[in-house]
Amino acid sequence: MSITQILFWFLSVVALFSALMVISSKNPIYSVLWLIVTFFSISGHYILLNAQFLAIVNIIVYAGAIMVLFLFVIMLMNLNKETEPPKNRWLKMAGAVAGGCLLLVLVAALKDTDIKQQHALVNEGNIGLIKNLGKELFTTYVVPFEISSILFLSAMVGAVVIGKKE
Amino acid sequence: MLTQRAKQVDRKPMTFLESIYLWNILKGMGITISHLFKKKVTINYPEQTRSFSKVWRGLHVLNRDEAGRENCTACGLCAVACPAEAITMEAAERLPGEEHLYREEKYAAKYEINMLRCIFCGLCEEACPKDAIYLSQSIAPANYGRKGFIYKKEDLLIPHPKEEPEAYQKALGEKATIN
Amino acid sequence: MIMTLIAVDWWLILEKGVLIGGIIGLSFFIAMYTTYAERKVAAWLQDRRGPNRAGPFGILQPLADGGKLFFKEEIIPLASNRFLFILGPALAMITALLTSTVIPWATPFVTKGGSVIPMQVADVDMGILLVFSIVSVGVYGIMIGGWASNNKFSLIAAIRGASQMVSYELPMGLALIAVLFLTGSLKMSEIVTNQVQHGWHIIYQPLGFLIFFICALAECNRTPFDLPEAENELNFGYHQEYSSMKLGFYLFAEYINMFISSAVMVTLYFGGYDIPFVNETSWGLNSFWMSFLSFSVIMTKIAFFLFVFLWIRWTIPRFRYDQLMNLGWKKLIPLALVNMIITAAVILLLNK
Amino acid sequence: MPINYYIFLSIALFAIGIVGVLTRRNAIIIFMCIELMLNAVNLLLVAFSKMHHLNNAVADVTAGTDGQLFVFFIMVVAAAEVSVGLAIIVMMYRNIHSVDVNFLNRLKH
Amino acid sequence: MNVLIISAVLGVVMMFSSFLLKQNSTIRNLAIAGIGLLFVVNALEIGGTVFFKVNVHGMILFDRFALLFNAIALLSTFLYLVLSARDMEKVGVNYAEYFALIFFILCGITLVSSFKSFLILFLGIEIITIPLYILTGSDKRNLKSNEASLKYFLLGTFSTGLMLMGIALLYGARGTFSTTFVDVIEVKPSPLLVTGMILLLFSMSFKVSAAPFHFWTPDVYDGAPTVFTSFMATIVKAAVFIAFIRLFDDSFEKLQPQWRLLIGIITAATLFIGNITAVFQQSVKRMLAYSSIAQAGFMMMAVFAMNNDAKEGLLIYTAAYSFATIGIFAVLAKMPDYTFDGFNGLSRKQPLVAGTLTIFLLSLAGIPLTAGFLAKFYMLKAAMATPGSLWLVIFAVLMAAVSVYYYFRIIQAMYFKEGDASLITVSMVFKQTLVLLTILIVLLGIFPNLLLTWYYF
């Protein structure tokens, strides 16, 4: 067990546990908080993989912006109380079973994939550093980058259309 | 208009430069920073007290004469004059052998001023025919309870001029010189 | 297992541990004395004297305040969410402290053995972005605290604070990008080195600095953007239900934030530990004094900025909420964008 | 790290997200579970990108960069989606004061 | 490339026009002129004139297929705007923004019709769907619209998640996001590859509302303002189908044994559910929603068959389906009553409109001499060419016969039932455009080469 492995297992357990808490918490606020924990542990994984830029962006975008918005909305809606009426238990069970089945199927399908002997480079490799990513982003991927600006424009217009009081 | 400092309100729409406020903010900051170098007006109070004006009306004092006898005859004029009805008293007959204590045949056995009611107007002083009560230059100290603000005769009486001359002089304050 | 433990570079851990401890201590110290300075400066600007009872010139005042906060009764409202109620101030404090990790506090210190100890906890490749990410997480301290109090004033204040911080992060980042154009790196150390070589960024980026500064004010919830704590509207803001040291944490976190943001501004625009107009490396000082000197230089600059923070607080009145948002979204962001574009254009022209 | 671990970890996260989507009724939480799914994908992509980097770094120094850039794009899109989605949820809430998806049956009749 | 860039620019222009232009009619005319411009530049690109030389690094390829589809989509959009742009005023106050969103969607459509990289596919689909969420919910005071929007949004993002997982797995297997399949497939393809492909298949089925992933469609189409339903049920859906076939043609052609049966089942289920459920609908709008599912089933046959006929046929199908459905929706938007009975006796009040509507319905039902017939014909022909698909073809035509039932209910209502259905004022231009649509449909139905020659130009 090297430090890296310990960290990997630790982060994985945290990620899975908090993800489970996200879907099982009764209080939406707790769900949000657990989700933030998940994001942090995923960021930890990124750092482990030496994808520093993504780790930081993940925190800035997801934890720092997206989840804040979620928290905002939940707080403004005052959903802190147990507002979710008990759902049909069978339906819930069915959902869980369906998800579990999907997991099983995926795991079974990918269990003996041909690349299972391969490794992901941990702690090394500098492709995750901003210099390399930036260079690639603004040369090869400049067209998608510009296209995503269209996406943002449309989302902006959309948010205005939806949000503006009439 | 008297001061000539009134300024006509200007409701012109702001120009762009004005609307970013930057210049005005800098001006304001200049004003505040200039105060950094101004003389501080604060007085370090307990160490350094501020002198009262000559006409300051402070705590009441029940006066004695040179021999240390109380001036008050419990006539009640002060109580009547008091607009806040802060003064109450009870009179008593001077017994023989108490001449060194009280100047007249009648004296105030009990004399109370409720300092929470008192407005320090000085009318009691005006009303007193015997020069028995006057407002000194000290201020009422803070206290923890209401009771403490009802000043008994003992609290009000000026120290004895013979037995404690320094305290008497101090309590007399500048009032003495006026009289 | 043992081999793993042996393989760990304990010396590095020790070194970093000391550095971290030092910086945390420094942060606390500065924060404490900023509270003192706040009162002092307020007094001076208002022609008063300020606290002067505890110790000479009142310099023990922060200790007294701290002591008072420590010994006050801890009140946790019944209807509040106990865990989150405690988590809020803790988060605020943690995020405030974390930011200092990437700031280079002084020139590296070279030991006798020749090993170089950078005066920086971590020279991360992402440098300034890390600061941003931590700052962006800092919102949660306020939000959770405000919400967990179960008090509508707290909630409103928390939401105000959070939206304000989220909004002002944008122009801040945009202003920063112009700086990054100049340096070509996100590493804090390189940003400083670049300034040592080419002059401070404030010369090239006055507008950018102004925007950054305004945003820093807003990020720290300082006047004129102290809407989350607008006493006359919201009783006391998001920490209304807090008392004792939890309140202290919030207040402290704010001052630490001020300190760190001053440090960031100094690093980004005012050359970090660089002394202007002179070439200090040629003085032939030994490494320790060099570090010490540069550290005092950076602290002086930080102190100046802290003073400016306070100065502004006692000069400018609070904004109205809509004005705040207008300023952020309609003025600062376009301005920052223009700044960014102009910078980019100029750089392109000069490079041609 | 063997790539298998990453595959299973992210598939597990993905499945948890799906279960959340299927079992919860609160629209916001469903939305959050979707974000969780996206994050699982991101993690997997990064792991794969490092895997390909390890395999191909000799031939191409930037091998695997595209995976991380894709993650970047996913994050970008997720941000845009969130802004729109929350706007929709809030609009909904304004009208019916609930975000329970089980109330979304008015269209059925 | 022309269309992509210019439509993005036009979207921005429309954004600004909301506060620069006061008159709604000016905004509308500007938008229509913009689409016209787009059509022209697309035509120029087909002719070989490309204004913008952008190095796309092989991520986008504007081949004939894409350009031709763009032409169809733009023409449909043009007609759609001419017919329905006026009705958007009733939806809400953000008139110009709606157009801006439509232009952005057109950007997305050009992307999904020409992608060569999963990244572009993903971005394109998102650019299409995000504005659609908005347009669906744009009738803010209407609860149904809100709900439709939320439902669409949740399920849309969910399917995006599936798609991304698929893409991730494919990336793991191949190490590239390019859709072109250079790998030599061994006897047993990698599980990663197959799983990824299946996830992509599911999510694309979601987007095109193929059963069993169709359940959002009726609600969303029903809840959305009718003008926008028209757009999303036709042009957008067609675009996603183009993406679908492109994806499977480029990437998964060699995996055919893995997906053929699955797609066959999906196709059959889509046909079945779409047609059978449509029969029981009382509201025309809802019926059209189910009919769109049914038509999607037919279009799925192109994916199933995946040969040259399928591609040609899909082009015809998109054109035929879009033209007809746009026309029907345009009329529907003018109806005060969306039930079948609401159409009673329309032929007496508005013989011309009823006549054109009949042609549209006949085309949807696949009656010869309309484009709809040829479209279905192509699909059947394409499917027939793949071995072992006869069951599907027979099932499809049976379902086509079922579809006649509900399409003809409208015709019956219009012509044979007593009633006084009437339209909210229709302009002369509206009628002329309807006639133009009719002519297009019939022309395409008789001379499909008018369109298809350009494919082989």
Place this chain on the structure above:
Amino acid sequence: MIPVLLILIPLLTGLVTFFIKDEKMARAWSLITSVGTLAVSVAGITVFKDPGNLQRQYEWMQQLGSSFSVKIDGMGQVLCLLTAIAYPLIFIGTWKTQYKKAGNFFALMLLAQAGLMGVFVAMDALLFYFFWELALIPMYFLCSQWGGEKRIRVTFKFFIYTFLGSVLMLIGIIYLQSQTPDHSFSIKSFYELELSNETQSWIFWLFFVAFAIKMPVFPFHTWQPDTYEQSPTATTMVLSGIMVKMGLLGVLRWLFPVLPAAAYGWGNVVMTLSVAGIVYASLIAIRQDDIKRLVAYSSIAHIGLMCAAIFSENKSGMQGVMLQMFNHGINIIGLWIIVEIIERRFGTRKMSELGGLAQKAPAMAVFFVIIALANIALPLTNAFPGEFLMFNGILNSRSSFYLLFTIFAGLGIILGAVYTLNMIRKIFYGEVNAVTGAAMDLQWNEKIALGIIVALIFCIGVYPQVLLNMTDEISQAIINKRHVLEAISK
């Protein structure tokens, strides 16, 4: 050029008719144009019968392998002539019938004619399918708009039935096309196909169901009586007089030569169905009170006979069918004209409410009796040679059950005589009642129409050779083709 004209004239004039608002004008216009069509048709048989005039091919959808290829062969001549004659007859016979929006009515009628002509002359499978549907759509509108009370439901049933059949046929067509070496829809390529027996046998049903529904053959007939009953009579005439021939033509031209082995294999089944249909329809017809339904069932019986005769697979049967296609069309139109008159005059179609018309309207009675007797194939009437040939064909068929088929078919004829005579008795004889009391005799237009029909009945009854000459070659060709292929498939 002739076949193109036959399609174009009604098509274009029909489109024009939509815009004629005045009823009189529309009626006159459509009559004139239909006479024009008739003239062209006759010209095609007589003056311009060189192949160059009877054949045309235009480029059309080459990519699909389809072309606009039309040709009038012997069978086409008969059927085109029938169509061309029938239309003026129908228009004249129903001259007095009032229609709402008459312009549309006549326009649709003419469009249907164009479709029918197309079906009869199309030599390209896709084209054939096009016209097949094109003929259907106007009929649907005609029946639904101008029909009786239950028209919408009933005609819808009719439409769905036929549409379903036709799309199944479409599958067959597409399949065959995909099997042709040159991927062509032309009839030539189809004829040259050599498919395995199994393939043939399932494709056979795809086609046959479509044709059977159209004819209709026994289990597929349920739409027919209702539709005939509910449709306006003019439309019913087209339906029963001409349209059913589409199915027969389909079998003869598109089924037999293309799928000979299957036709041979399934022959017994089809014949059984047909014969069962004859008996079944006749029995039901006996029980009918409604004249329209009675005629409808009698039509089923006749068509059943024709279908059986086709599958008898010999020249006599084939020729009989082709002859009978024409005769049946003429006869049944005549019947319908009278039914229409009765219905219009008396407001009822129930035989039980009528009676004694022979006294009140002797001219009508005469015409009716002649036509009715022709319908049951009395010698000297036109149906006699046709039915004779058909029976001959069935009797000579190579099916092992030929005797059984003949007996049952003959039984159908006898039953046909029963219900036809019964009808005559009930309507024209017996007591005059309140309903028939105010009857008036035929008017000029009815007299003209019925006169022409009766003339035709007798002409062909006496000298069927004209028609037999026309069909001789084609029926021989069909049979030959079959024999050749049979030899191959053995």
